[in-house]
Amino acid sequence: MWTFTSDTEEYAAVAEPFLLGDPVRNTVALTVLAGLRAGMPVNDPLFGWWTTGGEVGGAFFHTPPSPLGLFAVPVEAVVPLVEALNGDVATVVGPLEVTAEVTRLLGDPARVVSERLYRLAKLDVPRVPGRGRLAVPGDFPLLVSWYQAFGDEVQMRDGDVVERVSRRLTGGELILWEDDGAPVSFAGLSPAAGGVCRIGPVYTPPSRRRRGYGAAVTAYATQVGLAGRGDHVVLFTDLDNPTSNAIYQAIGYEPVADYAHITYGG
Numbered sequence: 001m002w003t004f005t006s007d008t009e010e011y012a013a014v015a016e017p018f019l020l021g022d023p024v025r026n027t028v029a030l031t032v033l034a035g036l037r038a039g040m041p042v043n044d045p046l047f048g049w050w051t052t053g054g055e056v057g058g059a060f061f062h063t064p065p066s067p068l069g070l071f072a073v074p075v076e077a078v079v080p081l082v083e084a085l086n087g088d089v090a091t092v093v094g095p096l097e098v099t100a101e102v103t104r105l106l107g108d109p110a111r112v113v114s115e116r117l118y119r120l121a122k123l124d125v126p127r128v129p130g131r132g133r134l135a136v137p138g139d140f141p142l143l144v145s146w147y148q149a150f151g152d153e154v155q156m157r158d159g160d161v162v163e164r165v166s167r168r169l170t171g172g173e174l175i176l177w178e179d180d181g182a183p184v185s186f187a188g189l190s191p192a193a194g195g196v197c198r199i200g201p202v203y204t205p206p207s208r209r210r211r212g213y214g215a216a217v218t219a220y221a222t223q224v225g226l227a228g229r230g231d232h233v234v235l236f237t238d239l240d241n242p243t244s245n246a247i248y249q250a251i252g253y254e255p256v257a258d259y260a261h262i263t264y265g266g
Helices: 008-019 027-037 075-084 096-106 137-154 161-170 213-228 242-250
Strands: 002-005 046-052 055-062 068-072 091-095 111-120 131-134 174-179 182-189 196-203 232-238 253-263
Touching (some): 008 027, 008 068, 027 055, 027 068, 096 253, 111 242, 137 174, 137 196, 232 242
Antiparallel strands (some): 131 174
C-alpha cells in the first residue's frame, strides 16, 4: 500500500530508516532529503512509501522539475504507484527493472538515458598537471556557464542553474582543477548522506579535453570526500559515454548497478 505526503519530515520519519539500509544505492534519495532539510527550494514536492505487512519496503520522491525518483521502489509497487498518479509520469529515473515496468505500463518513452552507478574501491590518483581546490565566490560566473554548458551537452536541465550553483558554492560542494593558474575542469561533490558522498556533475570544456583534467578533478573530489565527509564515494555515468566510464574505472571506481532515466513527451 502506498502512503503519500508533501511533508518532508513526515516522509523522513518513515522512509529514512529504510533508505539507510542501503545508502549507496539510495544515495540520490538520501541527498535529496538532506538538501530539503537544509533549505533547498522546491515547489509541490510529493513523497511516498510502500508498506506490506506493516513494514516499509519502498519509497519514492518527486521534487519538480527533477524526475520522479524510483531508486528504492520494488517492481511490485510500480503498478499501484502509476495508477495512484493517474499515469501522470513525465520523467522517471530508477533501476532498470523498475523503469522497464513503467515502460510496460505507459509505452515507449520519448527518450532513454542509460546510467551506471559506480562506487570507489581503491583510488588511483592520475598524474595530471595542475592542482585541485574548492571553488570560491569569484568562480561563480564561470561555474554558472559551465553548469549550463553541461546541461546543454547532456540534454538535461534540473531547475534554476544560478540558484543551484549559488547553493552548492555556498555549501562547499563545487571543486575546480587548475592548470597554469586557470580553471580547466570542475566537479560537484554532495555532502555525505548515510556516510556516502556523490560526485557529479563533472565537466571539462571541449577545448580542454583529452588532457586528463576530468580524471584529475574527479580524483581530487574523491579525496576531499573521503578526507572528512563520508566513508564511501559514488558517481553516476552515462553508459553512452565510453570515455567517462573508462576514466572512472581507471581511477578506481567499480560498477554497482544500472539505471535508466526515461522521459515521456517533449
